[in-house]
Amino acid sequence: MAGPLLQVRGLRVSLPSARGPVDAVRGIDLDLARGRTLGLIGESGCGKSMTALALMGLLPDAARASGSIRFDGQELVGLDDAAMCRLRGRRIAMVFQEPMTALDPLQPLWRTVSQPLRIHRGLDARSARAEAQRLLDRVQLPQAAQRLDARPHQLSGGQRQRVMIAAALACGPELLIADEPTTALDATLQREILALIGTLVTDSGMALLLISHDLDLMARSVERVMVMYGGTVVEEGPGAQVLAAPAHPYTRGLVGARPRLGAARGARLATIPGRVPALGDWPAGCPFADRCGWVVDACRAGMPAPVGVGVDRAARCIRLTSAHTPDSR
Amino acid sequence: MGSAMTTAMRRHPSFVAGCGLVGLWLAAVLLSLAWTPYPPTEIDVPNRLLLPSAAHWLGTDSLGRDIASLLIVGARTSLLVGVAAVGLGALLGTAIGVLGAARRGWLDALLMRVADFGFAFPALLTALMLAALAGPGAATAVAAIAVFNTAVFARISRSAAGAVWSRDFVLAARACGRGRWQVTVDHVLPNIAAPLIVQATIQFAVAILAEAALSYLGLGVRPPQPSWGRMLNEAQEMMFQAPQLALYPGVAIALAVLGLNLVGDGLRDLLDPRLVRER
Numbered sequence: 001m002a003g004p005l006l007q008v009r010g011l012r013v014s015l016p017s018a019r020g021p022v023d024a025v026r027g028i029d030l031d032l033a034r035g036r037t038l039g040l041i042g043e044s045g046c047g048k049s050m051t052a053l054a055l056m057g058l059l060p061d062a063a064r065a066s067g068s069i070r071f072d073g074q075e076l077v078g079l080d081d082a083a084m085c086r087l088r089g090r091r092i093a094m095v096f097q098e099p100m101t102a103l104d105p106l107q108p109l110w111r112t113v114s115q116p117l118r119i120h121r122g123l124d125a126r127s128a129r130a131e132a133q134r135l136l137d138r139v140q141l142p143q144a145a146q147r148l149d150a151r152p153h154q155l156s157g158g159q160r161q162r163v164m165i166a167a168a169l170a171c172g173p174e175l176l177i178a179d180e181p182t183t184a185l186d187a188t189l190q191r192e193i194l195a196l197i198g199t200l201v202t203d204s205g206m207a208l209l210l211i212s213h214d215l216d217l218m219a220r221s222v223e224r225v226m227v228m229y230g231g232t233v234v235e236e237g238p239g240a241q242v243l244a245a246p247a248h249p250y251t252r253g254l255v256g257a258r259p260r261l262g263a264a265r266g267a268r269l270a271t272i273p274g275r276v277p278a279l280g281d282w283p284a285g286c287p288f289a290d291r292c293g294w295v296v297d298a299c300r301a302g303m304p305a306p307v308g309v310g311v312d313r314a315a316r317c318i319r320l321t322s323a324h325t326p327d328s329r
Numbered sequence: 330m331g332s333a334m335t336t337a338m339r340r341h342p343s344f345v346a347g348c349g350l351v352g353l354w355l356a357a358v359l360l361s362l363a364w365t366p367y368p369p370t371e372i373d374v375p376n377r378l379l380l381p382s383a384a385h386w387l388g389t390d391s392l393g394r395d396i397a398s399l400l401i402v403g404a405r406t407s408l409l410v411g412v413a414a415v416g417l418g419a420l421l422g423t424a425i426g427v428l429g430a431a432r433r434g435w436l437d438a439l440l441m442r443v444a445d446f447g448f449a450f451p452a453l454l455t456a457l458m459l460a461a462l463a464g465p466g467a468a469t470a471v472a473a474i475a476v477f478n479t480a481v482f483a484r485i486s487r488s489a490a491g492a493v494w495s496r497d498f499v500l501a502a503r504a505c506g507r508g509r510w511q512v513t514v515d516h517v518l519p520n521i522a523a524p525l526i527v528q529a530t531i532q533f534a535v536a537i538l539a540e541a542a543l544s545y546l547g548l549g550v551r552p553p554q555p556s557w558g559r560m561l562n563e564a565q566e567m568m569f570q571a572p573q574l575a576l577y578p579g580v581a582i583a584l585a586v587l588g589l590n591l592v593g594d595g596l597r598d599l600l601d602p603r604l605v606r607e608r
Contacts, residue, residue, distance in 0.1 A: 056504055058500060058503055058504060061433050061434070081508065081509070082508065085506045085507065085508050086506065087506070088503065088504055088505065088506040089504060089505035089506030089507075090506060093504065093505075094501075094504040096497055096500065096501055096504075098497055101496060101497040101498065102497040102498050102500070102501040103498055103501070104498040104502070104515075104516050104519075104520070105498075105520075106516075106519045106520060107515075107516075115502065115505045115507070116505045116506060119505060119506045119507060119511075120506060164501070167501075167505060168504075170505075
């Protein structure tokens with residue numbers, strides 16, 4: 001099996017706006033091999049969900065993707081919907097953020113869970129029901145056998161997310177995209193659901209693209225992380241290293257802004273000054289220039305190229321190069 | 330579910346009353362198939378313009394026809410025209426609406442502008458045009474009301490389907506590999522059924538009124554077929570000799586329309602998923 005399972009080059013997603021098309025994703029490169037795990041981190045509006053939807057071919061109608069997305073050698077950008085439908089749910093599956101709204105309120109659980117099997121394997125209702133029960137057992141939904149005919153509103157948030165995961169796993173996909181799968185859940189459930197996803201990923205040997213804004217959760221769940229800001233990847237590298245010793249000023253800000261238990265009473269939580277600019281309002285050059293404490297004129301000259309910052313790590317910041325080394329930090 | 334339904338009905342006396350009125354009307358239709366006090370079109374001029382009596386419960390009209398029999402058979406005309414016109418309109422309109430919502434783009438825009446166009450013409454005007462082209466008749470009335478209803482249902486189903494398409498579970502179904510058309514059948518139609526059913530009941534009432542109006546104007550069902558609208562039309566000529574003639578079909582139309590509207594209002598509440606969940 002030559003080449004990575006997923007290879008993305010120069011992916012751009014443009015959305016229409018009152019001022020003409022604006023790029024929500026501005027040139028993403030990404031490689032993900034079979035059985036590996038990768039995390040996309042970033043604030044709301046940094047383009048991570050758009051990236052996920054572009055990979056699924058499910059961008060909003062008005063959005064346009066360009067660049068290249070190769071899945072197992074097959075180009076997905078520009079692929080027609082019918083061909084995309086044959087991949088979705090069978091070889092690429094997705095778990096969504098909001099389990100409360102991502103299940104059809106009128107469908108019994110077994111139908112939701114077995115939907116990919118019925119689409120791609122043509123299972124009849126009887127065997128689909130049996131498969132649904134097996135899948136729901138696998139995601140540890142309590143009393144799965146009695147709940148096959150339950151509707152989503154009869155389940156809790158965590159249970160619904162288990163149902164979503166069961167549906168995503170139904171056909172044994174090679175790539176699982178999880179877009180903030182635990183954001184809508186409370187803290188203890190987050191760990192359970194992530195541990196479940198982790199186990200399932202390891203057991204089935206599928207690749208995982210996990211999207212989140214939660215750094216600690218990322219560090220525990222994936223091998224490699226990519227930090228996104230302003231529609232680009234500003235830093236990437238092995239998860240533990242990036243979070244232990246962030247290089248890019250934005251990643252440093254993110255890591256510094258984590259609330260910690262046991263912090264001194266009255267200590268203020270560090271923040272990143274300013275706010276994420278509105279779509280299309282990116283400053284010239286480095287997208288982080290307006291909020292960065294290290295900014296120099298050269299930052300605004302153009303999009304910084306990735307700079308190696310250690311083994312297998314890179315960051316898009318000119319101040320990390322020898323010519324612009326920050327004075328004292 | 331059964332007991333939940335009865336509880337909900339008890340909380341909804343107007344829905345029950347509406348069901349009663351509609352039931353009465355449907356009973357009249359069923360009765361008309363088996364039995365009428367007199368043959369409804371039998372002319373009996375010596376006994377014209379009789380007041381209600383044991384022989385003629387509601388009296389006779391200007392040609393001596395039994396008014397009770399005419400009303401009972403007229404109920405059938407209303408039902409047939411209503412079912413056909415609303416059924417056709419709902420079927421066609423919903424198909425247009427969900428197609429537009431699924432495809433978006435220029436086709437959607439075109440379909441909705443055509444629906445706006447159809448909406449701009451009252452059924453009456455459409456019927457006048459159709460009558461000029463094809464001659465008046467029950468089919469003309471049905472077609473005219475159906476055209477109007479198509480536009481109504483196209484708009485409602487387009488907006489309801491658009492709302493469903495923007496929900497996460499549609500995206501999730503798409504992520505499972507469902508095509509646009511399958512999503513429409515599996516997820517969009519079931520989720521827009523409730524507002525469409527409510528609308529159908531209300532459009533039914535509108536259709537009965539429209540049929541009466543068209544027949545009253547002579548554009549609907551042709552003599553000798555009895556119709557509430559035609560009864561009104563004929564009563565008008567006798568307005569000063571026998572004003573009671575206009576009363577009977579008028580009350581029949583009002584009660585049927587009232588019943589359907591009450592049923593529609595009740596269904597809107599009973600089918601509201603938020604209320605269902607609270608039960």
